[in-house]
Amino acid sequence: xxxxxxxxxxxxMTGGGDCPGLNAVIRVVTKAAITQxxxxxxxxxDGFLGLIRNRMRPLDWQDVSNILTSGGTIxxxxxxxxxxxxxxxxxxxxxxxxxxxxNRVLEHIAERQLDAIxxxxxxxxxxxxxxxxxxxxxxxxxxxxxxxxxMSTDLTFGFTTAVQTxxxxxxRIHSTASxxxxxxxxxxxxxxxxxxxxxxxLASGSDVILIPEIPFDLEKVCDECTRRGQxxxxxxxxxxxxxxxxxxxxxxxxxxxxxxxxxxxxGGVSAVLxxxxxxxxxxxxRATILxxxxxxxxxxxxDRVLATSFGFKAIQLIAEQQWxxxxxxRQGRTEAVPIESVAGQQRTVPPDDPLIAMAxxxxxxxxx
Ligand code: F6P
Numbered sequence: 001x002x003x004x005x006x007x008x009x010x011x012x013m014t015g016g017g018d019c020p021g022l023n024a025v026i027r028v029v030t031k032a033a034i035t036q037x038x039x040x041x042x043x044x045x046d047g048f049l050g051l052i053r054n055r056m057r058p059l060d061w062q063d064v065s066n067i068l069t070s071g072g073t074i075x076x077x078x079x080x081x082x083x084x085x086x087x088x089x090x091x092x093x094x095x096x097x098x099x100x101x102x103n104r105v106l107e108h109i110a111e112r113q114l115d116a117i118x119x120x121x122x123x124x125x126x127x128x129x130x131x132x133x134x135x136x137x138x139x140x141x142x143x144x145x146x147x148x149x150x151m152s153t154d155l156t157f158g159f160t161t162a163v164q165t166x167x168x169x170x171x172r173i174h175s176t177a178s179x180x181x182x183x184x185x186x187x188x189x190x191x192x193x194x195x196x197x198x199x200x201x202l203a204s205g206s207d208v209i210l211i212p213e214i215p216f217d218l219e220k221v222c223d224e225c226t227r228r229g230q231x232x233x234x235x236x237x238x239x240x241x242x243x244x245x246x247x248x249x250x251x252x253x254x255x256x257x258x259x260x261x262x263x264x265x266x267g268g269v270s271a272v273l274x275x276x277x278x279x280x281x282x283x284x285x286r287a288t289i290l291x292x293x294x295x296x297x298x299x300x301x302x303d304r305v306l307a308t309s310f311g312f313k314a315i316q317l318i319a320e321q322q323w324x325x326x327x328x329x330r331q332g333r334t335e336a337v338p339i340e341s342v343a344g345q346q347r348t349v350p351p352d353d354p355l356i357a358m359a360x361x362x363x364x365x366x367x368x
Contacts, residue, residue, distance in 0.1 A: 011117040013044035015125030019158030020299035021307035022073040028311035087259035130343035141326030149193035153328035157307040170204035181234035187270035201239035212243035216367030
């Protein structure tokens with residue numbers, strides 16, 4: 001790799017919700033910047049907040065040793081701070097007041113002499129990075145999220161580990177469902193994308209899989225629970241996305257986080273459904289929300305390798321002075337697409353995804 005003379009100092013930050021594999025990227029970005037470019041690395045703390053508040057620290061070889069296998073991010077993160085719409089206080093009604101603090105961010109980038117910044121994040125982070133691209137900052141994006149909902153990449157790191165964790169939880173609940181002859185609902189994260197639920201629902205052999213992309217018919221879900229009983233299967237395991245909604249109905253919103261760029265937090269559909277199914281079928285039901293357990297823990301081997309190859313590709317892009325690109329995985333190879341082309345978009349499960357047909361072929365009810 002040819003060293004790029006003009007890049008002497010690189011910033012690296014993790015933005016949005018944490019996920020397994022972030023530290024693996026920080027590690028390779030730092031080490032490869034040193035070995036391939038002879039550059040210094042500054043770790044930006046707590047996502048965009050570090051750029052807004054000028055909180056950065058040097059990362060050297062020792063700082064990133066022994067972090068490959070650890071979950072979370074040594075730099076910290078937040079899914080709240082958007083420089084273009086930063087909460088600076090409250091009005092007289094207790095509502096947040098927002099201000100565009102992008103100029104402050106640009107001052108801090110200049111003051112710290114950052115020649116390029118690696119943004120490790122999801123669509124919110126890429127949207128923030130795209131705003132900085134328009135202001136002349138040299139950015140490279142690395143896609144992370146357990147939701148797997150970033151445009152243009154076949155996969156984000158963190159997703160495979162979350163699928164593994166969720167599947168293990170579903171397996172555990174499977175045995176209780178079977179022993180107690182219950183309808184057990186397990187609610188998974190993913191926002192408006194059903195990837196996590198579809199993959200772990202399939203991996204666990206869930207009897208019903210409900211995803212946001214296929215509005216469910218409550219009658220059909222109840223019929224499936226009853227039908228299984230008639231066939232001698234005295235339990236039903238239901239994997240349901242937090243974003244799943246009934247035909248013609250709405251998603252269940254748990255809370256609104258006003259100072260977040262994506263303020264809606266989904267959650268609670270499993271409890272609502274459990275009650276409706278119990279009332280209609282008179283079967284015993286229980287609901288479990290897996291929650292943030294899906295985001296934590298050590299990355300599986302696949303995610304460690306994927307995160308490392310993404311981070312390495314980011315340094316290659318910097319070496320080649322290919323600015324404002326996000327690393328993607330396409331047909332097993334790391335490539336790059338313009339950050340602006342992915343900002344503000346979500347990749348949901350297409351209706352013709354082969355996994356849906358596959359699920360149906362083994363008798364899984366998709367709720368429709
Ligand atoms: O985007 C990752 C994710 O875990 C989503 O699946 C979930 O809806 C959301 O973040 C939860 O956000 P928070 O950590 O703010 O509760």
